[in-house]
Amino acid sequence: MTTATTSGARNRTKTPPPASRGRNSAWRETALVVLLRIGVIALALVLWQVLSGPVLPEYAVSRPTDVSHALWQLLGSAKGWTDIETTATEVVAGFAIGVGIGTVMGLVLGSLPLLGRVVEPLIAAVNGIPKIALAPLFLLFFGIGVWSKITIAAAGVAFVVFYNVYLGLRLRERELVEIVQVMGGRRHHVLSYVTIPTLAAPFFAALKTGGPLAILGVIGGEFIASTGGVGHELFTAATNLDAPTEFAGLIVLVAMTLALNGILTGLDKYALKRLGLTGHRRGSRGTA
Incomplete structure (x- = not known):
């Protein structure tokens, strides 16, 4: 009887408080949202790079690699x-x-x-x-x-x-x-x-x-x-x-x-x- 009570008490002490669980859940949700945003941006850039030329007119939409080069030149000039x-x-x-x-x-x-x-x-x-x-x-x-x-x-x-x-x-x-x-x-x-x-x-x-x-x-x-x-x-x-x-x-x-x-x-x-x-x-x- 004492052993069961002691093990039950240990299990209760190992359980994280509700506030801590809520914070962990919020952090996981925020991290998931950030990762999904990065994934959407990366997918859009890949599709842009692949479709520019064969499907989309390159003179109108360019390519991400060309845009990054132009941005580098813009930020690198006085x-x-x-x-x-x-x-x-x-x-x-x-x-x-x-x-x-x-x-x-x-x-x-x-x-x-x-x-x-x-x-x-x-x-x-x-x-x-x-x-x-x-x-x-x-x-x-x-x-x-x-x-x-x-x-x-x-x-x-x-x-x-x-x-x-x-x-x-x-x-x-x-x-x-x-x-x-x-x-x-x-x-x-x-x-x-x-x-x-x-x-x-x-x-x-x-x-x-x-x-x-x-x-x-x-x-x-x-x-x-x-x-x-x-x-x-x-x-x-x-x-x-x-x-x-x-x-x-x-x-x-x-x-x-x-x-x-x-x-x-x-x-x-x-x-x-x-x-x-x-x-x-x-x-x-x-x-x-």
Whole structure:
């Protein structure tokens, strides 16, 4: 009887706790997803290499080996890095200016309901114009230098940020504001305990949406008229039917997009953690 009890106790001590099993399962699932992604990319590259020529026109799709050679030449030249630096500068500047303008517009119009109702239809009408259609107008005002591309990028980002901040303020729970005010809270208390936590999620969602829009605006402007930048090189490669260089430039743009999205994701997690909203989100998902 004692032996059975002892062996049962040993078996119980060898069993890993549920939390440890959950972590191990999550790690295995993550590793499996990463391996499957690598496998899909490798399969696509192999099919690309094999089908280019016999099935697909090589002048249009090139080959992965040729693209890697063109990418190596691009990253190994001073001109290539100058173009990357030019595009990156335009994207960052346009993104920052667009975020600033959109945030200020959203806060002002969201805090003044009457002014918001008057101006919102006008903003919606202007937002309906494709930003790339405004590129020639910006080129006339600012020339073919970097500022025309910065303004195109800022225009695309500003509207996205504005609508998220504006609608976030309109959806702010009035009851919470009144509770803080009844408890003796002032405007900065309402801002700290109600407004900022309410706007955090839509604001960072707007940032993640606006990042690719900033890159799209800059590349579109460089396509139309520019003397440098990744978009200028893409346009030149397309004109010369240089498919390897075209794909190499696209890879650079994908890398820039992933880098910007990674930075914004890290900033999102840090800000939500500082505001104490991450635990609330997990708790909400657990009770759902």
